[in-house]
Amino acid sequence: MLLPTTPVTTFSANWQRINEPLLHASNVELWLYCPTTIEPMISGNKWLKLQYHIKEIQQQQYQGFVTFGGAFSNHLAASAAAAKLAGITATAYVRADVIDLANPTLKYCLQQGMVLIVTDRQTYRRRQDADFLKVITKRHPNCLIIPEGGSSVFGAKGIATLDLYHTPAGPADVIATATASGGTLAGLIMAENITTRPLTEIIGLAVINDNALPQHVNALLATELTVTVPWRIVKTAPEQRYAKCPKEHIDFCCQFTLQHGIAVEPVYTGRALYKLYQQIQSGEFAAGSRISFFHTGGLQGVAGLYYRKLINRRQYQILSGVRAG
Ligand SMILES: Cc1ncc(COP(=O)(O)O)c(C=O)c1O
Numbered sequence: 001m002l003l004p005t006t007p008v009t010t011f012s013a014n015w016q017r018i019n020e021p022l023l024h025a026s027n028v029e030l031w032l033y034c035p036t037t038i039e040p041m042i043s044g045n046k047w048l049k050l051q052y053h054i055k056e057i058q059q060q061q062y063q064g065f066v067t068f069g070g071a072f073s074n075h076l077a078a079s080a081a082a083a084k085l086a087g088i089t090a091t092a093y094v095r096a097d098v099i100d101l102a103n104p105t106l107k108y109c110l111q112q113g114m115v116l117i118v119t120d121r122q123t124y125r126r127r128q129d130a131d132f133l134k135v136i137t138k139r140h141p142n143c144l145i146i147p148e149g150g151s152s153v154f155g156a157k158g159i160a161t162l163d164l165y166h167t168p169a170g171p172a173d174v175i176a177t178a179t180a181s182g183g184t185l186a187g188l189i190m191a192e193n194i195t196t197r198p199l200t201e202i203i204g205l206a207v208i209n210d211n212a213l214p215q216h217v218n219a220l221l222a223t224e225l226t227v228t229v230p231w232r233i234v235k236t237a238p239e240q241r242y243a244k245c246p247k248e249h250i251d252f253c254c255q256f257t258l259q260h261g262i263a264v265e266p267v268y269t270g271r272a273l274y275k276l277y278q279q280i281q282s283g284e285f286a287a288g289s290r291i292s293f294f295h296t297g298g299l300q301g302v303a304g305l306y307y308r309k310l311i312n313r314r315q316y317q318i319l320s321g322v323r324a325g
Contacts, residue, residue, distance in 0.1 A: 044297015064089030151183025159187020
């Protein structure tokens with residue numbers, strides 16, 4: 001059974017220019033590219049990273065896939081949704097001590113029919129090791145292995161179908177995105193592998209403190225680039241661990257969401273935008289620069305932040321679009 005094509009067709013229409021005193025004062029234009037799909041769980045970068053995996057599963061006539069993620073992972077929720085739409089099986093190794101049935105992400109995954117396998121931290125760390133993957137392949141014959149975050153060459157190639165270069169106001173000087181497992185950034189770099197374009201800088205705003213991230217990105221790009229595309233990784237908040245949301249990031253997300261009517265969350269997009277604003281403020285981009293920022297979604301995670309009491313009720317209502325009262 002083929003996935004419905006409708007989600008893909010809506011990807012191109014959602015550009016939004018951000019108007020802020022900071023941007024006017026710095027003479028920097030900021031455009032947000034916001035892909036949406038008919039299934040919110042696969043909006044942002046999610047369906048893009050999954051689409052070629054699903055195609056491969058269909059072509060190879062696998063029964064489904066096995067993947068990996070944390071207990072509140074956007075990738076797990078998206079994979080579960082995509083598998084259900086495609087009519088294939090989904091199994092996930094979840095970094096957790098138990099499957100907490102009240103965790104909104106895992107609850108959703110189970111509702112979609114995903115099989116969840118509790119995986120302790122030590123075992124989970126081996127998720128990219130060749131010998132561990134051999135065991136997984138044996139355990140789940142007839143399944144494609146999708147790496148954590150969907151960050152394989154298939155995932156990057158799906159992202160590379162996007163055009164973040166041509167904003168409605170003209171070509172971008174800078175393309176920026178939140179980055180974690182590296183597939184999204186690699187895909188945006190692949191998309192700029194075009195000789196006829198002036199070189200646009202691509203910035204991955206790293207939401208995790210993983211010194212191996214540049215290696216992961218380079219590995220995905222290894223055989224794909226014919227043009228030298230300038231890219232760099234900038235750490236967003238090196239003193240803050242992944243998914244530990246400081247107050248200033250949460251406040252920023254609430255204010256941004258209320259002001260622009262575009263919800264952003266503090267683990268990925270909001271954390272990345274916060275850093276981008278700091279860069280703009282410190283004059284890192286030349287006057288007249290046009291920045292194209294990829295809104296990668298991730299809003300399913302807001303319920304999990306509230307569940308873990310990392311945001312309060314009011315913040316939850318703002319970020320999830322729930323009306324107060
Ligand atoms: C909302 C959101 N934004 C950005 C990213 C980072 O993408 P990547 O893991 O491909 O670097 C993720 C993780 O997939 C995510 O869930």
